[in-house]
Amino acid sequence: MLTLYDAPRCPYCARVRIVLAEKGVPYEAVVIDLDDRPAWLYEKNPVGKVPVLDDDGWVLPESAVIDEYLEERYPEPPLLPDDAGARAAARLLVFRHDDFSRPYYALRRGEPGAGAALAGELAGLDGLLAAMPYLTGGSFGLADVAYVPWVLRARTLMGISLDPFPRVAAWLEELTERPSIAAEADIVAALA
Numbered sequence: 001m002l003t004l005y006d007a008p009r010c011p012y013c014a015r016v017r018i019v020l021a022e023k024g025v026p027y028e029a030v031v032i033d034l035d036d037r038p039a040w041l042y043e044k045n046p047v048g049k050v051p052v053l054d055d056d057g058w059v060l061p062e063s064a065v066i067d068e069y070l071e072e073r074y075p076e077p078p079l080l081p082d083d084a085g086a087r088a089a090a091r092l093l094v095f096r097h098d099d100f101s102r103p104y105y106a107l108r109r110g111e112p113g114a115g116a117a118l119a120g121e122l123a124g125l126d127g128l129l130a131a132m133p134y135l136t137g138g139s140f141g142l143a144d145v146a147y148v149p150w151v152l153r154a155r156t157l158m159g160i161s162l163d164p165f166p167r168v169a170a171w172l173e174e175l176t177e178r179p180s181i182a183a184e185a186d187i188v189a190a191l192a
């Protein structure tokens with residue numbers, strides 16, 4: 001049985017919740033209070049962050065690595081393309097996600113210029129979605145999973161309009177039809 005050390009408000013945890021839901025893998029969620037983290041969490045992850053996955057006593061932190069692990073351990077349905085180049089392109093987007101999250105968190109802290117920087121990143125995603133239907137390529141997958149928690153939160157919690165980014169808006173609308181993402185949209189709505 002898998003255990004996920006989880007926090008509803010955490011977008012990194014959302015990445016893992018989405019993959020577990022997409023693959024239909026049962027798990028137990030242990031909700032961590034991020035404002036009062038238990039000391040034992042540091043035994044599972046020395047930096048004290050969630051998500052952490054526990055697979056029968058073997059623990060793994062870092063959302064992007066956990067999602068890759070789940071993809072290998074539970075290959076169906078696949079969340080990476082068959083083609084090696086397309087897989088690498090999807091992984092590159094996940095690898096560069098900090099370029100997106102940096103202005104997102106800067107905006108939350110109210111830093112000057114962050115709104116324009118985040119708009120630039122959303123415009124970048126919009127450009128990618130002009131060339132392919134999903135950030136992962138021809139089908140939904142791990143690159144979409146990597147970004148959608150922040151786009152949902154930017155829209156619903158930070159009031160960022162997606163009107164200037166119509167492909168991102170359409171992508172989010174389509175993704176929200178998936179039960180895994182609809183569940184996340186509900187979690188985010190409850191945080192608002």
Ligand SMILES: N[C@@H](CCC(=O)N[C@@H](CS)C(=O)NCC(=O)O)C(=O)O
Pocket residue numbers: 007009010011012013034047048049050051061062063064
């Ligand atoms: N790189 C980590 C980031 C995880 C992360 O920052 N989690 C936040 C919650 S959203 C956390 O646990 N924060 C506690 C802290 O920063 O001490 C991942 O991808 O899993």
